[in-house]
Amino acid sequence: MKNSTRIAVVFFLFLLISSCKQHQEARRPISQASGSFMKKSIARNKKLVSTEESQIQNLIKSNPNVVYLASKKGYWYSYVTRNTTDTLTPKKGDVAFFDYEIKDLKGTIFYSELELRPQTYYVDKQNIMMGLRDGIKLMRKNEKVTFLFPSNMAYGYHGDDKKIGTNQPIICTVTLRDFKSEVVYKKESQLKVSTPTVAPPIKKEAPALSKPQDTLTPQN
Template sequence: MKNIFLLSFFCIVSCSKNTQVHPPVGGQLSQKDLEISRNRSRSLNENERAQIKEWIKNQDEKFYPMAMNYWVNKEDLLKSPKKVDGTTVSYQYDLYDFDEAKIYPQPVVKKEVKLGKFSDLKAVENAVHYLKSGEEATLLVPSGLAFGTYGDNNKISNDLPLIIKIKVF
């Protein structure tokens, strides 16, 4: 038992020499660090928006910008009444990259969730507020509204804009 403890201790000590030190969650960043982060985010968003607009030009269907910084292929979505928080909805969506390759084989399915009481991708939450039962839509979402700078720690890498095909049922 003593040998296992010593072996574990030496492994932890030897591994810690190669780790990078990062500020703790909630730690403070300098004004310069905040400005660098803000400029990076702004530049990334501008580049992704330009790429998405270029992608839209090559499509047969039209896409319409939403106030939240994503596009949708339903013009009437902009005119639909917004469901109130607390309304129960069920929906599913598939995720694609902009090469239109499906990222996960199975859709993300949410059943009987209450609007305003659950957390999903911001663009998905927003679209679900306007889609009626049985409606489908395609969302074009910059990475900042998708999985951001961290990805989903699985198949979605950091800073990846997504195509989201959603259906409310």
């Protein structure tokens, strides 16, 4: 009887282990992706970057009187208006106020400054194009800078789903009007809300003077 019980227990454990093993094997992926797709994708991206960089370099060479600087992030920029007096630039925790326009490398305007103004940007806390996110932190107050962004620093593969298409390098001209800390900006905003606007007093027009009636001259 004891042997039968032991055999039954062993058989039960065997079934339990087999069931667990089959259950675990069922979770394995049917096929594992090879590295060939990733290699092809990397090769395509490298070719795209190389092509766009060549286009940008041709644009720079076609404007020999304009000095373009290469950034560490893979874009180029040139000063239209430079502020050599101030030293501060926007940083995380600041609010930047700027205007900008976007063109393709041939100069065709996608969005004019008038269409896009005004811009209020919480530095490093809002989702804007990668190039502008980095480039605006290079600028001083009242500077105007032209940026040449390859597509990976602009709107990427998807574009903006409106005027800017897929893999589109762009020219972005930015004017940094001002920037200040978030604390100061919030205080100023609260002050504007709490301070009532006093309407100018309404001027009452004086009644028109009627000509006095002559009661002394006898009437015929």
